[in-house]
Amino acid sequence: MADGLTLRARMRPYRAVLASRARSQSSYRASFALDLASSMLVGVIELAEIWVLFHNVVELGGLEFSQILLVFGLADLCFSLADMTFGHCDNLPMYLRAGTLDVFYLRPQPLLLQLVTSDISLRRLARAGVGAVALVAGLALNDIAWSPAHVLLLVLAIVSGYATFAGMFVWAGGVQFFLIEGAETTNAFVYGGRYAATQPASVWNRPLWAVFGFFFPMAFTGFLPALWLLGVEPPYGMPDWVGWCAPLAAVWTWTMALLSWRFGVRHYQGGGG
Amino acid sequence: MGMTDPIIETSGLTREFRVRDTSTGSVQRALKRRTLVAVDELSVRVGPGEAVGYIGANGAGKSTTIKMLTGILVPTRGSVTTCGLRPVQDRRRLARQVGVVFGQRSQLWWDLPVRESFRILAAIHDLSATAEQERTDELVERLEMAEFLGTPVRQLSLGQRMRAEVAAALLHSPRLVILDEPTIGLDVLSKQRLREFLVAERRTHGTTLLLTTHDMGDVERLCDRILVIDRGRLAYDGDLLGLSRTVGAERVLVVDLAEATEDLTGITATRHLASEGHGLRQRLAFDAETTTAARVLAAVSERAEVLDLTVEEPDIEDVVRRIYAARR
Numbered sequence: 044m045a046d047g048l049t050l051r052a053r054m055r056p057y058r059a060v061l062a063s064r065a066r067s068q069s070s071y072r073a074s075f076a077l078d079l080a081s082s083m084l085v086g087v088i089e090l091a092e093i094w095v096l097f098h099n100v101v102e103l104g105g106l107e108f109s110q111i112l113l114v115f116g117l118a119d120l121c122f123s124l125a126d127m128t129f130g131h132c133d134n135l136p137m138y139l140r141a142g143t144l145d146v147f148y149l150r151p152q153p154l155l156l157q158l159v160t161s162d163i164s165l166r167r168l169a170r171a172g173v174g175a176v177a178l179v180a181g182l183a184l185n186d187i188a189w190s191p192a193h194v195l196l197l198v199l200a201i202v203s204g205y206a207t208f209a210g211m212f213v214w215a216g217g218v219q220f221f222l223i224e225g226a227e228t229t230n231a232f233v234y235g236g237r238y239a240a241t242q243p244a245s246v247w248n249r250p251l252w253a254v255f256g257f258f259f260p261m262a263f264t265g266f267l268p269a270l271w272l273l274g275v276e277p278p279y280g281m282p283d284w285v286g287w288c289a290p291l292a293a294v295w296t297w298t299m300a301l302l303s304w305r306f307g308v309r310h311y312q313g314g315g316g
Numbered sequence: 317m318g319m320t321d322p323i324i325e326t327s328g329l330t331r332e333f334r335v336r337d338t339s340t341g342s343v344q345r346a347l348k349r350r351t352l353v354a355v356d357e358l359s360v361r362v363g364p365g366e367a368v369g370y371i372g373a374n375g376a377g378k379s380t381t382i383k384m385l386t387g388i389l390v391p392t393r394g395s396v397t398t399c400g401l402r403p404v405q406d407r408r409r410l411a412r413q414v415g416v417v418f419g420q421r422s423q424l425w426w427d428l429p430v431r432e433s434f435r436i437l438a439a440i441h442d443l444s445a446t447a448e449q450e451r452t453d454e455l456v457e458r459l460e461m462a463e464f465l466g467t468p469v470r471q472l473s474l475g476q477r478m479r480a481e482v483a484a485a486l487l488h489s490p491r492l493v494i495l496d497e498p499t500i501g502l503d504v505l506s507k508q509r510l511r512e513f514l515v516a517e518r519r520t521h522g523t524t525l526l527l528t529t530h531d532m533g534d535v536e537r538l539c540d541r542i543l544v545i546d547r548g549r550l551a552y553d554g555d556l557l558g559l560s561r562t563v564g565a566e567r568v569l570v571v572d573l574a575e576a577t578e579d580l581t582g583i584t585a586t587r588h589l590a591s592e593g594h595g596l597r598q599r600l601a602f603d604a605e606t607t608t609a610a611r612v613l614a615a616v617s618e619r620a621e622v623l624d625l626t627v628e629e630p631d632i633e634d635v636v637r638r639i640y641a642a643r644r
Contacts, residue, residue, distance in 0.1 A: 052442065059439035067427050142421030148388045149423075150440050151411040312390045312404065313333070 056152055057160040068165045078166035086123070086173030090115065093241065104245035109184035110273055111243055116178025118240035118265030121204030123171035125212060131162040133215035133229055135307075144311070155304055158216065187272055196287060200268035203289035204240075207264050210296030211236060217303030220310050236261045245278040252279065260292035321400055323492050323524040324362035324385060328394035331355040331380050331548075354380040356548035357394065362541075364491070367518060367525040369539035373636055377548040378528045382494055385526075386416060399491055412441065415485035419497035422477075423484040426470045430461065430480045433469065434487060441488035448487075455483040458513050475506030482510065486517065493517075495527040499534055511537045532632040544639050551639050560630060563638035566601040568628040569612050573598065574621035583615045 069075045093115050097108040106114070138144045138158065147157045187193060215229035222228055232254075239251070240261040247256065255261040263286075270277050271286030333352045355377040362368055372378055383389040384396055387403030387410060396403060399413040417423075424433040438448040456462055459479040464472060472480065478498065486493060495514075499507045515538065517523050529535060535542060535556060542559050544552035552559055568589065571580075576594040585607040589599040602612050609627050616622060 055442060056436075056440040059436045063425065063428055063432060063436055067425075142418060145383070145388055145418065146421055146423050148407065149386060149411055149414070149416050151408040151442075152440065153408070312388065313331075313392075 056150075057156065060160055061163055064161075064163050065165055068163075075166070079169040082166040083169035083173060086119065086170035089119065089241070090173060090177055104243035105275070105278075106243045106245070109181060110269070110275070112177055113181030113185060113273065114243055114265040114269045115241045116174055116176075116181045116265075117200055117204060117269055118174075118237070118261075120171055120174030120178050121201060121264050122208045122237045122240065123167050123174050124205050125208030127164050127167035127171060129159060129209040129212040130164055130167070132158055132212040133219065133226065133233055135216045135219040136226065139311075154308060155213070159213075181269075182272075185273055188274065193272055196268055196271060200264075200286070200289050203293040204264035204268075206293035207260060207289075207296045208237070210293065210300040211259065213300035214296070214303045217300065217305070217307035220307030232259055240264045240266070242266075249279075260295060263289045263292035320363065322361045322397075323364050323366070324360060324396075324398055324526065326361075326385075326394065326396045327359050329355055329358040329360075329381075329384060329391055329396050330393040331377075331384060331389060332392045353548050355384065355391075355545075358545075358548070358550055359394075360543060360550065360553070362524065362526065364524055365518070365522045366541055367539045368527070369535040369542045370526055370528045370545065371530075371535065371542060371632060371636060372528075372545035372551075373633075373640070376545045378545060379496065380548075381545070382416070382496060382526075382528070385494065386410070386414060412488060413491045415488065415490035415493045417478075417481050417485045417493070417495045417498055419500050422469070422481065424469045424477075424480055427468055429466045429468055430472070431465045433480070433484060437484055437487050443488065451487055451489060455486060458516060459483055460509065475502050475509075478502060478506065479510065479513075482513070486523075489521065490523070492524045492526065495525070495529075497528055497530065499529065499531050507531070507533065514538055530632055532629045532635075535632065536629065544636060546636075546640050546643060551643060559635060559639075560604060563630075563635050563642065567604050567609065567630060569600045569602060569609055569616075570626045570628060571598055571600070571613075571616055571620075571622050572596065572624040574623055577620040580616055580619060583612060586612050586615070 068078075093111055094108070097103060097111060103111060135144075135158075143161070144154070144158075147154050147161075150157060182197075211233050215226075215233050218229050219225035236255055236259050239247070239255040244252070244256065244262040244266040247262075252262070267277060267281075268286040268289050271283065276283065277285050331354045333354055334349045335352050358377075358381065370378055370381070380389060384391050385398050385403060387398075387407035390404050398410055401410045401413075403410055423437070424430070425436065428436075434452050435448075438452070443451065456465060459482065461476070461479055461483065464476050464480075467476075469477065469480065482495075482498065485495075493514075498514075499510060502510065511534065514525060518525060525538065527534060527538065540555060542552065542554065542556060543550060544559070552562060554562075566587070569586075573596055576596055577598070578595060579588050579591050580598050580600060581588045583600065583602075586600050586602040589601050591598045600612060600616070602609070613622065613625065
C-alpha cells in the first residue's frame with residue numbers, strides 16, 4: 044500500500060512529529076535559552092575536565108593536549124548529535140509506562156522509526172556546539188598534512204561516529220525491554236562509552252579495549268580516526284589505516300542495535316519467549 | 317473484502333503469560349513459574365456495523381483480547397483476523413482501518429494544542445488536505461470541540477480530553493473502533509454527548525464498535541450485542557435482554573411519596589427492598605420480564621401519592637457477578 048508513495052509523502056508523518064517537537068521546545072524563548080545554556084555548560088565542564096587532566100601530565104597516552112582536543116572534539120560532536128536525535132530511545136521504560144509504545148503499534152509506521160522520530164532535544168545543539176568548537180580548535184592547532192583523503196576521513200569519521208552513538212542508544216532501548224531498571228545497565232555502556240570515547244584510548248588496558256575498542260567500538264568514533272589525521276601510530280600494533288574502519292564500526296553497532304531491538308520487540312509481544 | 321465478511325473473527329484464540337509464582341518460597345520463586353491463561357479458547361465473530369459491548373471483571377482478559385486484535389500481542393494459540401488482516405503480520409495495514417481509544421493511554425501530544433495533534437495524526441495516516449479538513453470539521457462539530465481546539469491538551473478537562481481522544485482515534489475514518497472504558501470518570505453530560513456521537517458515527521459511516529465498559533448506560537445505549545468474558549473464557553454472547561434474562565437481573569423503582577406509608581409489599585412480580593424516612597422513600601425491585609415500571613407505578617399510586625421517581629438499571633458489576641456465580 045505504502046510502496047507507491049513518494050519519498051516526500053513517506054516522510055510526512057515523521058516530519059510532522061519532529062517539527063511539532065521542535066516548535067514546542069523553542070516556543071518559550073526564555074526557557075529554551077536556559078536549556079541551551081545548561082546544556083552548553085555540561086559540554087564545557089566535560090571539556091574542562093580534559094584540560095585539567097592535561098595540565099597535570101603534559102602528555103596523556105602519547106598525545107599532547109591539542110591532539111587530545113581533536114579526539115574529544117570528534118567524539119563529543121558525534122555523541123551530542125546522536126544524543127539530540129536518538130537520546131530518548133534509551134528511555135524506553137518511560138514509553139512503556141505511559142503506553143506510548145502501544146500507541147505506536149496503532150499507527151501505520153514501523154515502530155523503531157516512530158520511536159526515533161518521536162522526539163528531538165534541541166537544547167543539545169549547544170553541547171554539540173562545544174564539541175564542534177573543540178573539533179575545529181583541534182584541527183587548527185595541530186599540523187595536519189591536509190589532502191583530499193584527510194577531508195574524506197574527517198567527514199567519514201563524523202558520519203560514522205554519529206551513527207555509532209545513535210546505534211548505542213537503539214541497542215540500549217532494545218535491551219530495556221528485558222531488564223527491569225535496564226537503564227542502569229545500559230547507561231554504563233552508553234554514557235561510559237561516551238566518556239571513554241573522548242579520552243585518548245592508548246591509556247586503556249586490554250580488557251577495556253575489548254569492551255570499548257571493539258565490542259562497543261568507541262575508539263572508532265574519535266581516537267582512531269584522529270590518529271590517522273595526526274599521522275600518529277595506533278597502539279597495540281594496529282595497522283595505520285585502522286582509523287578508516289569507522290564506518291565498519293557503525294555497521295557493527297547497528298547490527299547489534301537492530302538485533303537487540305528485534306529481540307526486545309519479540310519479547311514485548313510475547314512471540315519468541 | 318466484501319461487505320459481509322467479519323470485521324473480527326477469532327477461533328480458539330488463547331493467550332498465556334508466564335508469571336513468577338509468588339506463593340512458593342524464595343529459592344523456588346526464582347525458578348518456578350506458572351502459566352496464567354489470560355484469554356482461553358475465545359471464538360467470536362463480529363460482523364460489519366455491529367456494536368459490541370465487551371464486559372467482564374478487571375483481569376478477565378479484555379485488554380489482552382484487544383491487544384491481540386490490534387497486533388500488540390502475539391496469540392499463544394488459535395487464530396485471529398481483524399478487518400480480514402492478520403494483526404501481527406499486517407499490523408501497519410491494519411492500523412489504517414482500526415481506531416483505538418485506550419482510557420489510560422493518550423494519542424495526543426500533551427504540550428500541543430488539540431488542533432495541532434489532529435494535524436500530526438492526519439500526516440501519520442497520510443490523509444489528503446481535503447479529507448483532513450472535512451473529517452476534522454465533522455469531528456469538531458459533532459464532538460463540540462470548537463471551544464478548546466486551540467488549547468494545549470494538558471489544560472483540558474477530562475471530558476474535553478476524552479472527546480479529543482475519540483476524535484484522534486477516528487480521524488482516519490476507521491472501519492473498526494475499539495474503545496477501552498471510554499466513559500470512565502466522565503460526568504453525566506459528557507457521557508451522554510459521547511454516546512450520542514458514537515451512535516451517529518455508527519449510523520452515518522457504518523462503523524463497527526467494540527467497547528469495554530463498567531457502565532451499564534454505555535451498554536444499553538450503544539451496544540446491540542454483549543460479550544461477557546470470565547477468566548479468559550466467553551461466558552455470554554447475546555443481546556442485553558437475553559443477558560438480563562440469563563441472570564434474572566432486576567430493575568429497581570425508587571418512589572418518593574407524599575406522606576409516610578407502610579412498606580409497599582405484595583405488588584405483583586415486585587419485591588420491597590427498603591424504606592427510608594418512615595416510608596417516604598421506598599425501593600421496589602421488579603422483574604423486567606414479567607412486569608413493567610408503569611404497572612408497578614400504577615400499583616403504587618393506588619396506595620399512596622407519588623411525588624417523584626427514578627428507575628435504577630441493573631448494575632453491570634452485578635450482572636457480571638451473577639453470571640460468574642452461575643458458572644462456578
